[in-house]
Amino acid sequence: MAVWWCDMCGIVGYVGEREALPIVLGSLRRIEYRGYDSCGVLVQDSANEQIYIHKGLESIGELMEKLHYHGTIGIGHTRWATHGMPSVRNAHPHLDCSGEIAVVHNGIIENFQSLKEGLLRSCRFRSDTDTEVIPHLIEKMLERARETGKPYDALLKEAVRESLSYLKGSYAIIVAIKGFDGLIAARRESPLIIGLGDRENFIASDVPAVLEQTNRVIYLEEGDIAVVKKDGIQIENGAVEVTRVARVIPWTIEDAEKGGYEHFMLKEIHEEPKAIIDTLRGYLTETGIELGFDAGHEILMVACGTSYYAALCGKYIIEHIARIPVHVELASEFNYSDTVLGDDTTVMAITQSGETADTLMALKKAKRFGCRTVAITNVLGSSVTRIADDTVYIRAGPEIGVAATKSFIAQLVILYLLGFYIADMPGHELESWLGELKRLPQLAQMVIDDSNTAIRANARYLAGFENVFFVGRGVNLPVALEGALKLKEISYIHAEGYAAGELKHGPFALLTDATPVVAILSYDNVYEKTLGNIKEIKARGAPVIAVAVDGDEEVEKYVDAVIRVPASRAILSPIPNTVALHLLAYWTANTRGCEIDKPRNLAKSVTVE
Ligand code: F6R
Numbered sequence: 001m002a003v004w005w006c007d008m009c010g011i012v013g014y015v016g017e018r019e020a021l022p023i024v025l026g027s028l029r030r031i032e033y034r035g036y037d038s039c040g041v042l043v044q045d046s047a048n049e050q051i052y053i054h055k056g057l058e059s060i061g062e063l064m065e066k067l068h069y070h071g072t073i074g075i076g077h078t079r080w081a082t083h084g085m086p087s088v089r090n091a092h093p094h095l096d097c098s099g100e101i102a103v104v105h106n107g108i109i110e111n112f113q114s115l116k117e118g119l120l121r122s123c124r125f126r127s128d129t130d131t132e133v134i135p136h137l138i139e140k141m142l143e144r145a146r147e148t149g150k151p152y153d154a155l156l157k158e159a160v161r162e163s164l165s166y167l168k169g170s171y172a173i174i175v176a177i178k179g180f181d182g183l184i185a186a187r188r189e190s191p192l193i194i195g196l197g198d199r200e201n202f203i204a205s206d207v208p209a210v211l212e213q214t215n216r217v218i219y220l221e222e223g224d225i226a227v228v229k230k231d232g233i234q235i236e237n238g239a240v241e242v243t244r245v246a247r248v249i250p251w252t253i254e255d256a257e258k259g260g261y262e263h264f265m266l267k268e269i270h271e272e273p274k275a276i277i278d279t280l281r282g283y284l285t286e287t288g289i290e291l292g293f294d295a296g297h298e299i300l301m302v303a304c305g306t307s308y309y310a311a312l313c314g315k316y317i318i319e320h321i322a323r324i325p326v327h328v329e330l331a332s333e334f335n336y337s338d339t340v341l342g343d344d345t346t347v348m349a350i351t352q353s354g355e356t357a358d359t360l361m362a363l364k365k366a367k368r369f370g371c372r373t374v375a376i377t378n379v380l381g382s383s384v385t386r387i388a389d390d391t392v393y394i395r396a397g398p399e400i401g402v403a404a405t406k407s408f409i410a411q412l413v414i415l416y417l418l419g420f421y422i423a424d425m426p427g428h429e430l431e432s433w434l435g436e437l438k439r440l441p442q443l444a445q446m447v448i449d450d451s452n453t454a455i456r457a458n459a460r461y462l463a464g465f466e467n468v469f470f471v472g473r474g475v476n477l478p479v480a481l482e483g484a485l486k487l488k489e490i491s492y493i494h495a496e497g498y499a500a501g502e503l504k505h506g507p508f509a510l511l512t513d514a515t516p517v518v519a520i521l522s523y524d525n526v527y528e529k530t531l532g533n534i535k536e537i538k539a540r541g542a543p544v545i546a547v548a549v550d551g552d553e554e555v556e557k558y559v560d561a562v563i564r565v566p567a568s569r570a571i572l573s574p575i576p577n578t579v580a581l582h583l584l585a586y587w588t589a590n591t592r593g594c595e596i597d598k599p600r601n602l603a604k605s606v607t608v609e
Helices: 020-030 060-066 112-119 133-146 152-164 264-270 272-283 305-321 357-368 383-387 406-422 427-449 454-462 476-491 500-505 527-539 574-591
Strands: 008-015 038-045 050-056 073-080 101-109 169-177 182-188 193-196 201-204 216-219 224-229 232-237 240-242 299-303 326-330 346-351 372-377 390-393 467-472 494-499 517-520 544-549 561-565
Touching: 008 020, 008 101, 008 169, 008 182, 008 224, 020 038, 020 060, 020 073, 020 201, 038 060, 038 101, 073 101, 073 169, 073 182, 101 133, 112 133, 133 152, 133 169, 152 169, 152 182, 152 224, 201 224, 264 272, 264 574, 272 406, 272 427, 272 574, 299 305, 299 357, 305 326, 305 346, 305 406, 305 476, 346 357, 346 383, 357 372, 357 383, 372 383, 406 427, 406 574, 427 561, 427 574, 454 544, 454 561, 454 574, 467 476, 467 500, 467 527, 476 494, 476 517, 476 574, 494 500, 500 527, 517 527, 517 574, 527 544, 544 574, 561 574
Parallel strands: 299 326, 299 346, 346 372, 372 390, 467 494, 467 517, 517 544, 544 561
Antiparallel strands: 008 073, 008 201, 038 050, 038 073, 101 169, 169 182, 182 224, 193 201, 193 216, 224 232, 232 240
C-alpha cells in the first residue's frame, strides 16, 4: 500500500477567547505556499466540549465560505503530497480510536511502519499516513499515564513526551485533545513557532501565519514540547522546563499581503529594489562593509534551486572581485558525494527559507569536516541559523509566492558585499564600487517601470511556444539558468538554461523557428563571444530575444527583439537582467492564465530530501 507522508506541510493552532475557525483558516491561507493539495481543521468548543473536524480537497478560501464551527481552540493543516495522491482520507488532523486526540503534523515518521504494526493489535487505523501513529501512540501512553493519578495537564504532557520518544524522523506537531483547555506543540527537525497574544496564543510552521495577529514570536528549538494555553506557555526539553526568549519580528502584515497586486509574485518582483536597499542598509557602515564573520580564503557554497543559481553567480562575483577560489555544489549532490573538505574551507549555505532539508544536511556534513559554516538566509531563527556558526540575513521581507524572486536579488546583494568584504581594496576603489552598488535599486526600478512595453510584448510572444532556451555566458550564465527555471515553474513552458557557447555541442539539433532563445548580454569580456553565439543560433532559424543594455545598437542587428536594461558595471548586470527575466516569466505565465503563486506540484520550503 502507498504510504502518505506529510513531509511538506503547513500547520497552525489557536488558543484564546475569540472564534478559532476564522483565525485558523486565515493563518493557513497565509502559509498555503507550504502546500495546497488538501487541508483540514479542527475546532473545539470548550462550552460543550464538542470537537468539529473537516478535511477536504477544497481551497482554504472555499472552507472560509463553507464552514461555521464555533469554538475557541483550533488547529489546521495544509498539505503538500510527496508520496501518493491527495485524498480526504489522508488529510489531517488524524485521530486516535476514540476520536478525542487529534494531531496535525509536518515531517516524516520514518519508523511508522513498525510502530503501526504494533499498534494495529489494538487500534483501528483510518488512513495510510505515517502521521496517524502519533495520536494512537498518545492514546496508549495516556492510558498508561492515567494509572499514575497525576493531574490532567501533567498526564497529557507525559503522554506526548513518551509518544515522541518512540518516533524516528522529523516532526512539527500540534495536538488537540477533547476537553483540554490548550494545545500541545512539539518539534524535531521541522520548524514551529508560537505567536504571543493578549489572552491568546498562536502556533504555526512559519511567521507569516501569525503576522496578522502578532509580531512577538517564540521559535521552538529541537526537541521542545510546549503546552500552549490562552494565558500561558510552558516549554520543556528533555523533560526539563526551559525558557525561550520571544523575538519581535520586523515584518508587518502588509509585507505578507498582496497590497493590490494580482499575485504575490508580481508584488515581490516590484519589491526587488526595496530588497536591495534593505539588504545593503544592513551591512554598509560609515567605513565600508561589516558582515560579522571571517570568510577565509577558500569558499564552498551549497544550495538548491534558485538559491543555487545565486551561489553560481556568487562564484563569478567573488572570483572576479576578491580573486579567491569559490566552489559551488548542489546540496543534494554534495550530501552523497565523496568530496573531502579541508577545515580551512568556509562553507556557506544559501537558503531563502532556512529550512531546505538538502541544504541543512549539507551544512551538517561540512561541520563534520570541521569547516567554518555560514548561513545566508531570509528567515530569522530558521533551522539553518541554528546549525551555522554565523548567519547573514538577506533582508527581502516575507516571500510568499512559491517562485523565489526578491530573495534571489537580495542573495546577490549579499554576495557582492561578500566579494568586496573579502577583497583587500584601496579605500577609494571600494568607495567607487559601493557607489555602484547603491545605484542598483534605481536600476532595478527602471526595469520595472519600463516593463509594460518590451517585456510584456515579448511575454505575450513567448506564451505561444512550448520550448524556450535561455543562454548567457560568464556571470550571466546563472542568470539564464534562473530565467529558465522561473519560466518553466510558473508557465509550464519547457525552458532550458544553457551556456551560450555550449548550444553547438548538442542542443543546436533542437533549434527551429518554434524554439525561441532568450540571450542575456552585458558589456564584459564575453560580449563579442555571446554575440557570435547569437549569430549561430539565428542561422539555425530560431527566433532570438536579447536582454541587453540601453545603447547597445550592435545586438539589434542580429536579433528579433530586445529587452532593454540600464547599463551597469558588467559584474553587477545580473541584477537588472534578472529583474527583467522575473518579469518576463511572470507576464508569460499571466498570459497563459497560470496559477502563478502556487504552481502545480511545488511548495515553497522543501523540508524533504
Ligand atoms: C524556485 C524556487 C526554488 C527554491 C529552492 C530552495 O523559484 O523557489 O528552487 O529556490 O527550493 O529554497 P531555499 O532558498 O528556501 O533553500
